[in-house]
Amino acid sequence: MNALIWIVGGVLLLLALGWAFRFAAQKLTGNKPYFRDMPLGVAFGYVFAAAALLFSVWYFFQPQAVNDIPQPGVIFFRWAVIGLLGFAAASWLFRTVFRNVGSEGSKKLFRSMPLTAAFGIMIIIAYAFVSIFAGFIAPYGQEEILGSANVVAGGNPALGGNPEFPLGTDQIGRDILSRLIYGAQNTVGIAFVTTCLAFLLGGTLGFLAAVLGGWLDQLLSRMVDALMAIPSLIFSLLLMTIATAWAGSEAWLVTVYMIFIIAVIDSTRVFRLSRAVGQSIVVMDYIEAAKLRGEGMGYLIFREILPNALAPLLAEFGLRFCFVFLTIASLSFLGVGIQPPKADWGTMVRDLSQFINFAAFAPNVAVTPLLAAGAIALLTVAVNFVVDWMLHKSSGLKE
């Protein structure tokens, strides 16, 4: 009840401040139309944002420890803010560099790019680099057991860390940093292969359905409708039950089955999109002109339709990849995805999750599970930012 009174009181106070702010601005600017016609809600928004900003700055500079007792709230907040600002600065730098280096086309691209998209591209490049060269970057092997278990992250011996393992080790003594790096290779690589497979299957069938139409289109569409009526995570869980039975004791087979299962389930979405895109192109007059010229099916699909479908398909590829990636991570998290001992982020989150409960007195310990989960989120956020920008660009500035 107390909390409610505080909230209502705060809102009322901010409303009053908002009114005062608008009134002052009207007087100071001599009734500029912007302030004259400003709704109270907008003034409230300004004041609210200012208050939130002030509070953040104040909280950021609170002491990290009082009487040697760490203040985890402040510490986590500082990490979050520093991380956010760090990423923003890095992507700004990244964009600035590519505005001045590279071909004319790429320079122009970077000049009109929002910071979020630059951030996305930077992260995607970084992930690609790490997953390709994981073997060279990682200090230890992913399955290597290194003696000391449960080393705390941070590398500070006073807090139970070890400089040799900057992110600590897990319960059975494997280096978490190395496993994170190999996780990039496994999780991202598998998700990428799966998405490609889904596109190959769904894209081909979708375009065929769009161009040929008739009974083939009807048959495929009805099949896809039925498959899509089962929520995809549920369906993949069901199929994974069967897959694990088929695989028996061969852990790697489970992963192979998983790739095919998710690819098939996801290809239904790809099918829908490529069919829709294909159909919207097929009705164009230039397709009619090509048909009347007597062109064959191959020319129609590869020379007339596909080049025009590339942009929407590329955006869809990004979204599908995120979806597949999250599905795989969720399956692994639930224990039926990528099988141990291969390092993978979903499994790592599950295995390390109880460390979170130490956050109140040892912030460093609680970080490790969040790192793996954060690694997943970071990539999907990055891809989504890029896709969002691409979609925005292709839809023009009409909004």
Added chain:
Amino acid sequence: MSDLLLKIRDLKIEGRSDETWNPIINGIDVDLKRGEVLGMIGESGAGKSTVGLASMGYTRDGVRISNGSVEFDGVDLVTASASTKRALLGKRIAYVAQSAAASFNPAHKLIDQHTEGPVQHGVSSRAESELDGIELYRRLRLPDPEEIGFRYPHQVSGGQLQRAMTAMAMACRPDLIIFDEPTTALDVTTQIEVLASIRDIVEQFDTAAIYITHDLAVVAQMADKIKVLLKGDEVEEADTHTMLSAPQEEYTKSLWAVRSFERPAKPAINTSATPVVSVRNVTAAYGTVDVLHDVSFDIHAGRTVAVVGESGSGKSTAARCITGLLPPRIGHVEFDGQQLPLSYKQRDKSQLRQAQMIYQMADTALNPRKSIGETIGRPVEFYMGLTGREKRKRVEELLAEIELEPTEYFNRLPSELSGGQKQRIGIARALAAEPKFIICDEVTSALDQLVAEGILRLLAKLQDELGLSYMFITHDLATVRSIADEVVVMKEGKVVEQGPKKEMFKPPHHPYTDLLLSSVPEMDPDWLTNLLQERGVDNIGDAAADKM
């Protein structure tokens, strides 16, 4: 109270693209007295709608007024507060939009939308304004005025909606109405009813109006004075009679001249010769519904046959039967006396090559991912077997033929061309097949008048040089007059009348041809008045349609 109702001074408007503001209107002045009608004309992109909206103190998203004043009855709408503007809009200044179908809210009945303005502005009560609405519907000659208001917008036809929208604008008896191309989306025979009712009601209530259109003949009927705009600048302004008889500026003169383009008549057809294309008793259906009924006509070598009709008359369907996209249910098509296979899929390469097509929307007719060179080069390679340097040479010849600089345009993409240039590329692609016969499907209807005239002249030149035959599908009788040799009039899937152009434009006509012909606005300011007298004021259009 000054006599001047609307005074716009040095109005400048900018639009945003790519995060920068670019000028759209570069300083325009307007003076409008009470009860006066100003016609504002210009081609697309001239900024006429933007000025129309700005004279209500309104700009669309991404557009802003950067300079100048819009004084309505002494109030500057540029600097006025939102509430001041709201009090004027709808009550003293009203707006009639181009598409009534899109501008009526689909969720409410017409009368509810009609009474909303008067009730909200406190002009009259709901009951009063409902009665007034019915009275206005009656004056605008809407059928069933007692009933029609209680329908939803989608239950009423386009021409009637446009009149209902005019009634809605009149609801508060405003001092000024902005008409933004109110008849552009309508067929000619419908257009005339709407024009007549708008003109009457504006006169009856002595309302001032700005009438925005791209159609000179329409503006001649409606306006007391005319202002010509070009790319955001004023070209000239004068009262209607002066403007029509003695335009001062070159641009205006060229606009006026478009309507006078007419090809010299050709000698009569040698009836013994085999026609290039002969449509024989074609009946065709979409699904199970017949949309063409027993259509027959011939197209002779080197001649242009215009197929005329309003939307839904079946003229494009006839073209689809000729090309084989829609195989006829009954009847067939002959080419040079040889019967063509019904479906294009069964036709061989040379049969396909001989008949080419040019489309209405150049935007969708060109593959946006292919350069001009590729687009024109493909038929050259496909039909003529030319490759490499020979192909390029032929494409450049074709580009020269359609009056575009070959080296400059060869590598461009369609998005880098204007509407008229795209249409020329469409023509070049058809020519590349070296056909005998080309179907032109409304090729000028999406273009501005000057550009359209250029296309028509080009098509005429090509016909003279190459001996081509055209089937020219159009709804615009001015186009027919300028380019056709023979005319086929279609209505509801049937041929109503056909014959040489000279005879078609001379009475006696079939009643439908008569209605079509007489509904085309002419540049004479008194044309509408005379026509209405001729037809009898109360039964414009409807009566003529009933006669058939």
Added chain:
Amino acid sequence: MAGLAKIILQRLLLGIATLFAVSIIIFVAVNALPGDFAQSILGQGATPESVAAIREQLGLNEGPVTRYLKWLVAAIQGDLGVPMSQALFQSFTGSSTGGDVITVFEQIVPRLKNTLFLAGVSAAISVPLAVTLGILTALYRNTAFDKAMNVTTLSAISSPEFFLAYILILFLAVLNPVFPSLSNIFPGMEFSDRLNKTMLPALTLTLAVTAQMMRMTRAAIINLLASPYIEMARLKGLSPMRVIVKHALPNALAPIITVVALNLAYLVTGVVVVEVVFVYPGIGQLFVDSVKIRDIPVVQACCLIFAAVYILLNLTADILSIISNPRLRHPK
């Protein structure tokens, strides 16, 4: 009106047909298990008697079509069979007619209730929140507020549910103990207590769903505000409030309803991961547990229930948007 009824009837029939197709898919999938699955479940050391018993118990001795029809008819009557774990137990003790058998149905019902409670709480928070924010971002589009919301929602959509869940646990359970991080719900609990324990999973789901719902609402409203009749309403000098309430809202209803129903359908899937994180005794957790021990009757039943709810919600979206379309409500 007859036209409308006909369209709705068509959609209903289509929904039933889809459900039927889904049941076939699930049945076929389950029957794709390798070899004799009674044997594979019991392991190599099982006696022939126990294999025979479990075959009998699961009705594996009959043809696939017969088995499908039997299963379907029983499922429609609410008889979803006996969980494998129970069947196993019986086959070992030999008391195949024992009285204390917990059927799948009995196992699922209380769990389903818990899950519906969780979904209900999340929906009660997220729907009003998402619609309000969606409308606000549409009205103030391209402002700093809109851009900040865009980045936030994109991030929320992109994050896996367990990431959101652990962040919430970290801040609302560990650092500031506001809500419990484990949701040990049991029958006969007080409502406020139950709500308190459901809060964290519900908030996680809210985060995941609100973002998507808000973005879709925003897109729908922006699309709507660009329509000529809204411009017309403004040019009639109506107040901004009236433009929104009288002119935008009646037309926005259909797209918003669709958005909400689609996202509630998504909620059903999201429940699985969230229930596992918070050890929430709902149908999602039961499903995952059964998947791990390959308890086929339970997996099959859960799958069917998830699909049914999903289809039902999509169907509702479809029908509601048809009903709210004036063109269909008032035919020519």
